[in-house]
Amino acid sequence: MSHPLSPEQLRSLTPLNVLSELQWRELRPQLVPQLLLAGQRLFALGEQTALTYYLLSGELLLRDGQGAELVLQAGSPESCHPLSPTLPRLHEAVALSDISVLALDSATFNRLLTWRLSYQDLLLELQDTGEDVEWLEALLANPLFNKVPPGNVRSMFQRMQSLSVQADQRIISQGELGDCCYFLKSGRAEVMRDEGSAQQVLAELEVGACFGEEALLADRPRNASVTMLEDGVVLRLDRDDFLALLKAPVVHEVSLGEGARLLGEGAQWLDVRQQEEYERAHALQALNMPLHLLRLKARLLDPQRTYLCYCDSGKRSASAVFLLSELGFSAYALRDGVDALPAVQRDGLLCETGSGYLARSGGRTERSG
Template identity: 75%
Template sequence: MSDPLNPEQLRSLTPLNMLSEQQWRELRSQLVPQPVLAGQLLFRQGDQARLTYYLLAGELSLQAPDGQRESVLAGSAASCHPLSPSLPRRHEARALTDASVLTLDSATLNRLLTWRLTYQDLILELGHQDEDVEWLERLLDNPLFAKVPPSNVRSMLGRLQRLELPAGSTVLREGEVGDCCYFLYSGRAEVIRGAGSAHQVLAELEVGACFGEEALLADSPRNATVTLLEDGVVLRLARQDFFALLKAPVVDEVSLGEAARLLASGAQWLDVRLQEEYQRAHALESLNMPLQLLRLKARLLDKGRTYLCYCDSGKRSTNAVFLLAQLGFTAYVLRDGVDGLPAVQREGLLCESGSGYLARSGGRVERSR
């Protein structure tokens, strides 16, 4: 199989050239040229598959319903645009020579384009004000901001407190009360859990990263320490502003009745409690992925599926939904958790011996009893 297209090749294709490099990375698995043999049909007139096609090499024929034919040659101006983009297709496309095409999921592409256009004016405006917008572009590349209105982002930018700190500075410390979250504007930072010889490096943060929000969402002490590895700048957002501007539009709550309708459409319960809690009682066919392991095990989840997160009080599941939004998943939180349900509903949701799934180490998911 061919290698994915490089940025120079992507910049020649409209409207792919409007996407950021981070968005291209999100599309990476689809950015692989596919061979088409001479005489092979690419799509028929009337086809309604939600796919976007580009011609990368060779020559294609586009035939209209009235029989008129148009030849498209790779490298021409026409090949820089999608082939017969309207649905249902207005043309039949057939390869005149051996060719190579790029096929993309139209829904994903449209989502990325909509996001980019939504924030483009804001980025240009700040650039005209001689603001350094690189950190903001990297921040907005986070799928989380696909759900945050531009007006909220503008308000957030006006409420951020800028802190210039030397290398070695501790921005937040494990065990402290969380009263704000931060964004990394410049420099590099390290996330550490534990102290002394028992400490564990969890991650290295890049420019644009948001950190410290977990303590706010769970209303609990900081669960890690963040230290600057080099001189840098962090931007502080107060607790009340975080809840009003970021959490509110991102974390969608559902009632048990609304959850039932989503389950009927293919959604799945995601239990973010500890395994011991899960094994005592859990929702049927639910997947157990404890909150503290969610970031590591999220690769086991399906981005094409909707997840309904629950815990006892709703705090851990709220944290989970916020995290999943940053990773590009669609997720909802059960309002007020299982403890907020009437006894009859709680007993109907949770069972002691119903089957479910456990996320194991090594990238495995196995059935539970």
């Protein structure tokens, strides 16, 4: 078998059947059954591989550490649950016949399951009011909502204003003051920035995207314009509601001491100031990625690493943390920025000639002296 399982097949597997079809689509590359021949071992006693297994066909032997054996037949009630889910494994699993199994990355599966269970009541409640639940799932699949309590999300939907918009309509304009942010409910939009006499296309937004939030986080004028590419609907959230319901749970701040502890665990400083500011003085081994380029250059970051963002006042770094959270990164902001540090700590953090890294075009970084 080389094709992903169908929804009908997935609905018999617990708790995989709790997930929505949208979430199944995210798992689609992993939903292809794997074949084992009779006598092959699926996993060993004590193994710690972070995979969740389901038996789809054939017979499987489970043997625990005391030698007790259990034969599982595909299609039985027991086979509809994960096989020996505890890590390290409490059983050895050996195929008694040719079998097929489903193997899912446990971290991804548990993330989707936790999300679904956390938001299930909210989705059902909104569905009862006639809301498009698939759109809501697309919005809430944004990684930043992993940090937002469901109660905040419910309040956010209650306070949003729905606006019908047309193709070529400009939603926000570069240079204007920001008093709200938007979520794209339907349609597509384009983000553009004026660069002198030229215009640079920064991104194309699809359903579920949040935009206009950077001006609220940094308390600065809009740094780009957003124009609809086709007719659609946007939801408007006022500044105060955004700061209370979204920024507060998403943007995590740390002291310099807490930052030092995270550095010891493998984190890296991320300087989100302009390159000219960075070159005057920066933290040792810091990577410079100016805030206005962060969305474009975030692909240069290591998704397995934690980033400690800093700037002068803390406002740009708060924007950076919010953006990185949207993209699925782990990030913290230095509380109130380097200007709030005592002189001795500031001088200890920033050095004029310390080595660091610059994010360059073409998908590369280079050392700075």
